[in-house]
Amino acid sequence: MKTYTYKKSQELFKKAAEVIPCGIYGHFSPAPLIPVTDYPFYIDKAKGSRFWDVDGNEFIDYMCAYGPMVLGYNNPLIDAAAEEQRKKVNCGTAPARVMVDLAQEMVNTVDIADWAFFAKNGADMTTFSLMVARAHTGRNKIIRLKGGYHGTAPWMQSPDHHGITFNDNKDIVMGEWNNYEALEKYIHEHKGEVAGIISTPYHHPTFADNELPAKGYWKKVEALCKNEGVVLIIDAVRTGFRLDYGGSNEYFDFKPDLIAFCKAIANGYPISSLVGTNEMMNAASNVFHTGSYWYSAEPMAAALATIRELKRVNAVEKMFETGTKLGNGLIELAKDHGYNMKMSGHPAMPYFRITDDPSLMLHQKWCGECTKRGAYFTSHHNWFMSAAHTDEDIAETLKIADEGFKAIKE
Template identity: 40%
Template sequence: MERARAVIPNGMYGHESVALLPEGYPQFFSRAEGARLWDVDGNEYLDYMCAFGPNLFGYGHAEIDTAAAAQRARGDTMTGPGEAMVAFAEAMVAQVSHADWAMFCKNGTDATSMAVATARAHTGRGKILVGRGTYHGASGWAIQRASRGLMPEDKAHVIHFRYNDVESLADAVKMAGDDLAGIMITPFRHEVFQDQFLPDPAFLQFARESCDRAGALLIVDDVRAGFRLDRDCSIEAYGVSPDLSCWGKAIANGQPVSALLGVEKARQAAGSIVATGSFWFSAVPMAAGVATMRAIRETDYLERTIARGTALREGLQQQAAAHGFTLRQTGPAQMPQILFEEDPDFRFGYAWVTEALDRGVYLSPYHNMFICSALTEADVRLTLERTDDAFAALKARRSSVQPVEKIQPLVEAIRAANR
């Protein structure tokens, strides 16, 4: 960290910065394999963050990495894309039922920003509706947390609604009037420092109908949840189909590539926007993406992650109760959010994950976590042995655990935005 602070502002930035985590969380890592990672001091952890989502099949997955290595031997960033780009587009269009075409980019923010531009190009209108407090990326239009360097104009054409609240969405649609270009929704509510919750089918249906009535586009931001809830776009299970969907994180099991998928009627608009980047068409991530799509089609990865997540959830619930704590475990079991009941300043959550970290289990006290399919039943048992000790240690120092001062301004801002 000392070396980093000399040459990187604050030593680190962004979502992988440990600034909001408890003291002692490692910032730099030397190695990752399967469901485990090692920090630069050589400490080993069972990793429940999975690189904040990209690790779906396990770090260093044999088939996916072999496909990437074979492509790397032939060429990666070249004067034009490889055949792998077409193969990846074919695989994604075949996998995602609403998709008639695919465009690739690098990060989730690229995909959501391209979706916004495509909706505007398709409709010739400006207003985009997004959930209040919902994270859609680190671009000016999307950032909702206090951040310096932004201008009000960056969000001049973004209108916020309350997630799952039909009335609030109806108000936002009304406010957009005849300038509604699109509505962007995440497939479930998965924001930091909060309980997660699934969408109300009536809310999804209302979003779909509002877009249809206005000729606007319904956009699903599946960057975080994509292929973790379903082998299709995450809201298809609710009988609702979007016009555009945004993908990233897990689609190439950690190789850098993201995607915008869309229906036929949006193809022309998507083809009319400026969308490019020096590394967007590199062939290695595309080859990894093709192999990842094969693993999604052909393996029981989804059922495995759900089973492991459920076993973890049930074990933790029993342990917490046995030690006199109550957990609020929300969201899908394979993307767990774990908060403590009666812990408004997060002191118990922070202290417990610190005890778990000291015992080799890497958890988050404020962000939803991720289960990868490389996590075994034995790994879950080992995790539970360690978390049981962590609960016991927390119980022993329950009365002296201190509130977490550094997160309070952010927590207060989030609470205010949710009111």
């Protein structure tokens, strides 16, 4: 099987590094792509479940733009809805009608939602959720969980990171995933001080197996929050519309007060949303939070079309199915080659790890070998399935994975 090279990607990166800090910054940084020489840096075009890099190499994409792509790249239906709105107005002096339609769709779709607020990125909404929780409770402290990611605003980062101070984290308290007792203890010991708890619905850190909630965990957290007047915030930026149309909390059978959405909400068009219960609406109204492009109508039209299309094509069920097929296939293949492959998390966002080498070096090598044969796998992060991934994609991926296993043995 032919392996790819990335001459043009490398050249472009060198140019980029002269005029862009880091060349490629943030979550697209090449640094966690290991071995870095096995990965493309720049994309040329994309369609369906695949993308082509600037060197002309074709990949079946299991990162889906790190989540936003959920119905396939350049989905004609979504693009047509966006284009129709763009022709009318995108960024205007007042909101477009589609904003109301989208809010209504969110309220109709997400079980706990009585209202919806829109912005651009996940972090806009996780930050807003903290402001709403504080406005609602009149309290300062927010509990977040170790290993949880909610964006890059100063409150979300550790104070040892560049540009962050200990003051930025003054009212942020670290809890631990699945440790209800510690949460309860802290909240009881700090009665009347905790405004909110923010967490992903299941634990999907990087460089570690993903963890589902322990039996009864969320029900207990929900009850604790209700009893203590703490706002329960779910960061569904990654999980939203991949686990359940009604909110990924529904998949785990509990009801938060606020849910932050982004990524899969508009199939790649820039929009995020915070939804909440009636009880939170007054606080959400009182908090002033806005941005130059938060009223852009084109992404709203794309989001409206995406949510409807997700339901129409049974995307959640499809992603579960293809993710499970992929996982089972990889586990079986690994076994045939004498390795143990572990799949954790939810099948629509699986995290894979070859457990034979805890340092991850073997797993990294395998992911790199697969990527340079056309199946884009990262080794540090959960992958993303989309409704555009087909059985043919899975079959082709397993062939590539087989070659990858052969390559790491050599």
